[in-house]
Amino acid sequence: xxxxxxxxxxxxxxFALALVIALLAKGxxxxxxxxxxxxxxxxxxxxxxxxxYRKPGKTTAPGVxxxxxxxxxxxxxxxxxxxxxxTILNVGRMSLTVMxxxxxxxxxxxxxxxxxxxxxxxxxNLISAGSGICGVAVISAIYAAKDVKAAAADLxxxxxxxxxx
Numbered sequence: 001x002x003x004x005x006x007x008x009x010x011x012x013x014x015f016a017l018a019l020v021i022a023l024l025a026k027g028x029x030x031x032x033x034x035x036x037x038x039x040x041x042x043x044x045x046x047x048x049x050x051x052x053y054r055k056p057g058k059t060t061a062p063g064v065x066x067x068x069x070x071x072x073x074x075x076x077x078x079x080x081x082x083x084x085x086x087t088i089l090n091v092g093r094m095s096l097t098v099m100x101x102x103x104x105x106x107x108x109x110x111x112x113x114x115x116x117x118x119x120x121x122x123x124x125n126l127i128s129a130g131s132g133i134c135g136v137a138v139i140s141a142i143y144a145a146k147d148v149k150a151a152a153a154d155l156x157x158x159x160x161x162x163x164x165x
Contacts, residue, residue, distance in 0.1 A: 014063020106132035
């Protein structure tokens, strides 16, 4: 059995790569003029692009695998634990409509983007599910934190500004 220190050393390069991608995504998110896409989605796209051109090597593969399997799952669990179904249902029908639209968009868009990048359909669906769940959780949190009509007005204003740009 390998020592814990040796295991940490084997994970470090891949974890560092994931961290650099996350920081780059956070920087790109900060440069965007409006809050439409989050850093997690940007990071997934960056990872998909990198993976499409260059697969993880022997040095980065263990850390990338650990980050994808353990850390990402833990982050999704923490995000999901912050919301409950009762809160979402109390917010109203509009949030359920937005959630359904978000999931359909993530799976539909994920299918076409995955095919364009030559990704395996299982990986494409996993990425779509992660994006959809995270997107739905964020949207639900927004609706839970604000009045539904005010949030809808903000969303309408944001879409109108995007269309004008």
